[in-house]
Amino acid sequence: MTGSEVSPSFRLAYVPGVTPAKWVRIWNERLPDVPLTLHAVSAADAPDVLRAGGADAGFVRLPIDRTDLSAIPLYTETTVVIVPKDHAVAAVEEVSPEDLADEIVFHPLDDVLEWEKRPGLPALERPATTADAVELVAAGVGLLVAPQSLARLHHRKDLTYRTVAGAPESRVALSWPEEATTDLVEDFIGIVRGRTVNSSRGRTQTAAQPKGKRPEAGGAQRKSAAGRSGAGKSGGGKSGTGKSAAGKGARSGGGRGKSAAASAKRGKPKRRS
Template identity: 55%
Template sequence: MDAASLTVGYVPGGTPAKWARNWSRRHPQIPLELRTVAAADAADAVRSGAVDVAVLRLPSDTTGLAVIPLYEETTVVVVPADHLVTASDEITASDLDGEPRLLPHDDVVDWADAPGALVEHRPESTGEAIELVAAGIGVLIVPQSLARLHHRKDVAYRPIADAPPCPVALAVPEGPQPALVEDFIGIVRGRRPGSSRGQTPPTPKRTAREKTLAKQAARAAAGKVARKPGRTQRGR
């Protein structure tokens, strides 16, 4: 990693822009580069040092990496705009029984028993698969962010209520992290500027009753001192 910059990889559909904006406000003199990486290559990009950190999808081979879960995406089905399932705001897996289903080579949904009958032809990419959806060849199951990324007027998508979610995580190399990586992790986790995991937690504020008792104890102690007889000097 260049000591004066940070490179963040992210898979298609990832949304690191908010973190990048916060970084630019916190570190205006330190460039942050956002680099799109294929879902299948994201973990290797971190291991090889091609990127310093990566926003990736799980499950993935994260050997040698420390993984910080971020959020889970809704799983949706992409269909032609005039498909019957668009009559509902949300569907279930059974609504797709018997539907021809496209499975691109860059598929990222971990759903072994996903509904539908697989189409023999496997598109190379999600983008190509959505073109085939528009042509009426089949439906496609993807994370919601990918459906939004490849949105077009002749297709629509609907959440699948009983589908497994699609987890997204931040991956960094295992072991102690450089200061810039720690700062980025802090931004992702919502830490305030200057905060640190190692800082001593602030002293909790006292309740009104605790303050009253403390004042009473102080007054009582002062009264004892006032009543204590002083030493007198004996005459010779």
């Protein structure tokens, strides 16, 4: 490798709540010579990190400005309310935003949910982060509504969460700079979308094509050989049919001759004394 050549690598950004471990494992299995590095970024900063070239692709939370970014929506998260385990909400499986009307509900500065009307009563101050809001919930000051993945990320033994029906939901997408759709980006898109190694859209399939031509050529040879063999069998079959017919005719003729001889013997007159 010359001094001007750079070893290929892939930089993947991800926002809190997203767990990229499964896709990273598949990447390492398929492209062991291309290291993948992870970069944790906030949901608000993720689009700018991609635009600035700080990562080749990233998991983001929608909506984002797609003017210069491509995005593939992946899944939508359930929205939950995080409460102390001894709170009344913990006794039910699901609540509505109206059920939280008399509760203080925190609205952290990094909130990823877009509300037309936020539930509950506002706190005196907005927590700086979701993690700070969770600490306040544990202190019994109020509640927090967030995507389920963030509730799991900030799990505490003294807290639990319940589904909030009718609340806004957060969507997670894979995004990358539109003008930087490289082969490695296409490889990662294929992994995220569940394409196999032999997928026709996978870059590795192009290299595998020459291997696929040899069986086709061999198949043509076998087909040609099968055709010649079939022709021989077909001719032999006709010959066998004629032989069989001739044998049948011989046997049939022999049977009639024997019958005629027996009939003639029976019809011979007796000598008179």
